[in-house]
Amino acid sequence: MEKWAQLILDFLDEIVQKPTVLIGNSVGSLACVIAASESSRSLVRGLVLLNCAGGMNNKAVVDDWRIKLLLPLLLLVDFLLRQRGIASAIFERVRKRDNLRNILLSVYGNKESVDEELVEIIMEPTNDAGALDAFVSIVTGPPGPNPVQLMPRISLPVLLLWGDQDPFTPLDGPVGKYFSSLPSELTNVSLFVLEGVGHCPHDDRPDLVHEKLLPWLAQLPAS
Incomplete structure (x- = not known):
């Protein structure tokens, strides 16, 4: 997971060369969280996490x-x-x-x-x-860093989009419950639950994702 996160940061640094919103799904979301938590050069200006995973595999979910x-x-x-x-x-x-x-x-x-x-x-x-x-x-292999430890470090705007029919990271599981609790604890985090949507919202129901994503992107502060 850490290597993937570093690849993201290297790409932003060498190719994009400006603050960027990272959007990821599942373990891709977790890679974005790791990258944002480790970035010390303002490479990331926002995060969009779609049904974020708790780790590379089930070893990350112990409770x-x-x-x-x-x-x-x-x-x-x-x-x-x-x-x-x-x-x-x-x-x-x-x-x-x-x-x-x-x-x-x-x-x-x-x-x-x-x-x-x-x-x-x-x-x-x-x-x-x-x-x-x-x-x-x-x-x-190892599950990688736990988002529970990483999210409090992130002060960037974060949009959470979660399909309520996800069997991998269900809303009533520990990962889903943790992320669902964040908007009440962190002012930079917004959450929208997408009804009838599974683990891959962007492909499952892209219309519902765009309905929440595009206005959120539009209101971000200019980089």
């Missing part, structure tokens, strides 16, 4: 009864994925088109958004060299 219930299974999966042959077999099963489609259908509120183009976009990187290693690293 959710659902994770506690699944913990033995998660530990077993970690062990199995460290066996190259087993990891390869699991990866090949996960990356099958029908499996990916079913996973996407479970995380999108608007099922019509899950079309063949989306499935192909998700499938394509699984053909890259190193895809298996990346898969294993994401699932078994």
Whole structure:
């Protein structure tokens, strides 16, 4: 996670070269939070977080009864994925088109958004060299910095957009509850819950995202 955040900062510093609003979804949101918390050169002027993840994987979420219930299974999966042959077999099963489609259908509120183009976009990187290693690293590796420690450091304007049908970071889970509480604690944070929307609001219901995002961007102080 820290490496991704540094890549964001390097891109802003070397290419964009002006204060920028960062917009991220899921672990992309977390990478933006890390980048904003570490930026000491006014590279970031605002954050838009769409269903922000609590970490790279479920190891970051330690106080959710659902994770506690699944913990033995998660530990077993970690062990199995460290066996190259087993990891390869699991990866090949996960990356099958029908499996990916079913996973996407479970995380999108608007099922019509899950079309063949989306499935192909998700499938394509699984053909890259190193895809298996990346898969294993994401699932078994460290979760990265916790946003609970990072958000209080950030004084920039922050817009939170959260799909209420998200099975990965549900509003009633610890991550969702934490971010939902922020507007009452931090004056720089605004939250809008998007009804009938899943884990990827920008693709699930872009119209609802734009409805909240564009006015928020328009009222930001000039950089």
